[in-house]
Amino acid sequence: MNAIKYDVIIIGGGPIGLACGLEAQKANLSYLILEKGCLVNSLYNYPANMTFFSTSERLEIGDIPFVSNNAKPTRNEALEYYRRVAIHKKLNIKLFEAVLSVKSTTNKTYEIVTKKRAYEATHVVIASGFYDIPQKLGVKGEDLSKVTHYYKDPHFYAFQKVLVVGANNSAVDAALETWRKGADVTMVIRGEEIGERVKYWAKPDIENRIKEGSIKAFFKSEIAEITDNEVIVKTPEGLVTLENDWVISMTGYQPNLDFLRKIGIKLSEDEIMKPQYDENSMETNLKNIYLAGVICGGMNTHSLFIENSRVHAERIIQKIMANVE
Incomplete structure (x- = not known):
């Protein structure tokens, strides 16, 4: 089966992955978001009665208003908000499709293989979060x-x-x-x-x-x-x-840094194991592979949140569009 081709493949369907999809859509790039679980899977796994520390406007993506009953929204309100964003913007997303490998091809693109099929993309964004592997x-x-x-x-x-x-x-x-x-x-x-x-x-x-x-x-x-x-x-x-x-x-969680290593992304040699990337473009040591969201902090999972990671999506798409132009 021939691989389906896109300008951008986004790995991770959390809030920052969705934000990357919105920016790619705005730039008229062909894109696909791949999520191994349900939509905003990490938020779904939060406690049912959880209230965010952030206010609702700090959780907004794509300039779409997030209206909640109180200043600090609940988990259920966040799930409703991000689901409505995905529906309203008709985001191209495939759920319950885990990515198994990302490999470079001979024609300067990347082959992304999931448990269901293969894709090909010029650019890859990894926004996989940190909630999957318990400490x-x-x-x-x-x-x-x-x-x-x-x-x-x-x-x-x-x-x-x-x-x-x-x-x-x-x-x-x-x-x-x-x-x-x-x-x-x-x-x-x-x-x-x-x-x-x-x-x-x-x-x-x-x-x-x-x-x-x-x-x-x-x-x-x-x-x-x-x-x-x-x-x-x-x-x-x-x-x-x-x-x-x-x-x-409840001893915390960690990002899947082994996945980054297998791809070839360099990590710092200290206990933080912070991935190597450019702060301005979010591009890693691998050309056209970018990081977005909390995974950028490595094991320091408390340094980045939705509210201070949303800008990553804009930086990445600006870099991609600069290359196109």
Whole structure:
């Protein structure tokens, strides 16, 4: 089967991938967005009741207004907004089509192979985010079915003994919401306190629940082992064994940097493993392959957000159009 040809292939159907598609559309370039999951898959995997820290206008793409009930929109409002953008602008996007490889061809283009078919493009934009690979605990029992690295809805955990690992927004949301649905909640936190990045309306809430003893917390602690009915926690005072039904491990996620390596994109040799790219054009060390969104930060996944990554789409298409002209 012959490869379908485009000017631009965009890998990743999150908000920044959609923004790249909008800019390509505006420039009259033929383009295709490839997403391995559902539309804005990372946002879909956020907790069901999540509220963004950003205001709605900072999440807008393509100059399309985002109207929400409150200044800070919810996950569901964001899903509705990006879906309506895709519909209204008739974005060319294929969902549930994971990219397997990107290879250069003899005619100065790239072959993009997915699990369904092959494509060919002069330019490739990688906007694949970082929500697909959880940071593992690396302990015995982590693969038990009672352990999850994604938290969705609190009702499931009602009246259960729940252990939440982590101290940032996702962990705090999971702890507070499951506790309010009647769960017996314990937090295990590696540091000495709740994370500094926790949303300002949630931080005093979780701190007060811990202080009053409604939610138990072990600071400067980590999980040593997980069993079917218990969790063993390593604390400053020694090992503590807790009865347990479910473990919600909110220890963060990481981008698929191995995918970048396989393509040939260079990464920094430090622990950040930041990809090499030009800040002005977003072009990597590979000609006509660009990065957009949070993946530009490597393992520093908290340096880039939707609101400060939207400009990447404009930079990339400007660079492409400059080459065309």
